Amino acid sequence: MKPVPVAVPVKDPAPAELTRCAERPQGLPESKAMLAQIPTPVRAAIIRIARAFAANAAQLDRLIDWGAPGTCPAGKAPAK
Amino acid sequence: MIKTALTAIARWIASETGWLVLLAVAGVGAWLYVQFAQVRADRDNAIHVADVICAGVGTGFAPSVSQETSTNGKIVLVAHARGVLCQRKVADLADFKARTDEATAALLAQALKEHDARQNKDSAAARAAADAARAAAERMEIADAKADRTNIVDHEWFAAVNGVAGLRASDR
Numbered sequence: 157m158k159p160v161p162v163a164v165p166v167k168d169p170a171p172a173e174l175t176r177c178a179e180r181p182q183g184l185p186e187s188k189a190m191l192a193q194i195p196t197p198v199r200a201a202i203i204r205i206a207r208a209f210a211a212n213a214a215q216l217d218r219l220i221d222w223g224a225p226g227t228c229p230a231g232k233a234p235a236k
Numbered sequence: 237m238i239k240t241a242l243t244a245i246a247r248w249i250a251s252e253t254g255w256l257v258l259l260a261v262a263g264v265g266a267w268l269y270v271q272f273a274q275v276r277a278d279r280d281n282a283i284h285v286a287d288v289i290c291a292g293v294g295t296g297f298a299p300s301v302s303q304e305t306s307t308n309g310k311i312v313l314v315a316h317a318r319g320v321l322c323q324r325k326v327a328d329l330a331d332f333k334a335r336t337d338e339a340t341a342a343l344l345a346q347a348l349k350e351h352d353a354r355q356n357k358d359s360a361a362a363r364a365a366a367d368a369a370r371a372a373a374e375r376m377e378i379a380d381a382k383a384d385r386t387n388i389v390d391h392e393w394f395a396a397v398n399g400v401a402g403l404r405a406s407d408r
Binding site: 161162163164165180181182183184185186187188190191192193194195196199202203205206207209210211213214217218221222225 | 336340343344347354357358361362365369372373376380383384386387388389390391393394395397398400401402403404405406407408
């Protein structure tokens with residue numbers, strides 16, 4: 157007779173500190189009066205950082221949603 | 237001549253009846269004795285096997301008495317006939333195994349189902365994020381191309397950066 161492992165559900169949620177939804181602070185001001193001169197390398201860096209920020213935040217939200225569905229719904233308004 | 241011989245044998249049997257009956261009884265007795273010896277050996281072997289089987293599941297085969305608490309809270313002595321405890325234990329074990337297998341299968345099936353649902357949901361979320369990122373990146377490219385010559389950026393460029401980062405505009 158083949159021994160059969162007995163499965164039990166394991167609930168081992170990560171600490172609350174690790175399952176906070178991604179923080180999305182206010183971004184750049186968009187008022188029409190704003191004008192700035194930014195050299196190309198700095199503009200490229202800003203764009204790079206912004207893109208990485210969005211990717212990381214989306215990934216974190218997806219990770220948290222994987223463990224606890226509905227915790228950080230996509231497109232959820234940032235807390236502050 | 238055969239008739240003469242048969243007559244002689246019949247006469248001999250008639251004269252020796254007592255001995256012959258005794259012989260027949262002795263024969264039957266010997267046969268019964270052998271039968272009984274075989275039956276006893278079989279019985280002893282069966283009991284021994286039962287003892288071994290019961291010891292294997294942690295109970296005895298012999299009749300026993302146990303203390304139980306009755307429904308009204310009194311302690312009563314309950315006599316168990318030979319093999320009853322053992323039989324109950326074996327039945328319990330078989331039942332345990334069957335139900336454990338069933339519960340395990342149900343649990344694994346449920347886990348598989350949950351995993352699939354989760355996978356689908358995450359795929360949808362990933363697709364939505366990728367679509368939004370692509371659209372924002374296109375807008376960003378257009379806005380950045382306008383600033384290419386002068387390095388002067390305006391509110392459209394800032395808005396495009398916010399779009400790429402997935403952020404709202406600042407109040408100030």
